[in-house]
Amino acid sequence: MPSFPLKYAYFPGCVAQGACRELYQSTQALTQALGIELIELKKAACCGSGTFKEDSQLLEDTVNARNIALAEELNLSLLTHCSTCQGVIGRVDERLKERQTSNPAYVEQVNRLLQQENCSPYQGTTTVKHLLWALVGDYGLDALEKQVTRKLSGLKCAAFYGCYLLRTQSHLPFDDPYNPQSLENVFRAVGATPVYYRGRTQCCGWPLSSYATEQSFKMAGMHIQEAIAQGADCIVTPCPLCHLNLDSRQPEVEQVIGQTLGLPILHLPQLVALALGIRPQDLGLHRHIVSTRPVLEKLGL
Structure with a gap:
């Protein structure tokens, strides 16, 4: 610590x-x-x-x-x-x-x-x-790794940074707004394997959802499909709004794009907390719209 x-x-x-x-x-x-x-x-x-x-x-x-x-x-x-x-x-x-x-x-x-x-x-x-910057810059990845009691070995995680975190501010701490690595570095610290795909730094579609719903869902669907194609077991996002669009609306996204997806979406604290040995039920993983069971089964939980 x-x-x-x-x-x-x-x-x-x-x-x-x-x-x-x-x-x-x-x-x-x-x-x-x-x-x-x-x-x-x-x-x-x-x-x-x-x-x-x-x-x-x-x-x-x-x-x-x-x-x-x-x-x-x-x-x-x-x-x-x-x-x-x-x-x-x-x-x-x-x-x-x-x-x-x-x-x-x-x-x-x-x-x-x-x-x-x-x-x-x-x-x-x-x-x-942001909590991500606090973990990387204040707590430190070396210190975080020492707190891991359940390494997330074999879990392939696709980061979804979204747009607001990376490009709204002029000065971005601890990362590159166009080629960020902070989430992937957190994944490595907790024993997971990062998965890279094109949409990881793009908009999830949430800002469009109130007036261009179909386009919003197509954007979300494209990102999820790309992550699946690269072998991801889950998408991990530092944004509740991205989480809402990618998880809660994934069934509607599937209807729009005409394809079954079923990719679990985790919020950053949920992933890290799993590596610290915190019980899945204490993280609300049972509340997700897209079942997180495949993630938990891969971790032997």
Whole structure:
């Protein structure tokens, strides 16, 4: 384990607290097992999933400045376990930090709006960090490997980074936005085998799903088919929205593309937690739409 305790202001987001509660459950189980303390930001608001800015950039910036300020009050980094939340809040943080120098009047406008709601001002004193970055950069892969009690030997995992995690922010820690390796490095640390395929860094189709459902499902289906063709036993994603589109909607995807898929989709904390010996039922793996039984059987569980 790291020589110092890790503690974060935790922003769980909406999907993991609602439609996919198992993702919230598994993040809690993983961080507890690793000795990482999470202080949940219960007063935080939805990041907007990229839709707020369609109406107003100021709206997106103000809502998420408030979320960041809640973490600043605790003098902690804001931790997400959602690529979409990371992309939106992380980009707002970058933009406001840049404008503290280039356009301080804009930041003052944001803070005046926060003051009207009796909220703390945005100061730009913390960081916004996805759980993946925390595992790779703060906890460390060597330390993580030492915590493994159940090596995931023989399990072939296809990473699905999605788009928000990689290309929304100007500065991406610990990885290359066009040829990322952080998820694959986590797979290796827990004993699994990475599977590479074309769609691993592309959009899952979720942003299209409300107005171009068929196209959204075709995108998701294409990625799943590619992963299957490369021999994947499962797809692992760091994003609850990608998880929702690839797992919960996979039966609908199958209808659109006219092909049976049946590929299990795991959220990153679920995979790592399995390697730490945590019971599958404690990770909500029975709650998935696509059965995770093939994964568990391959691991002898």
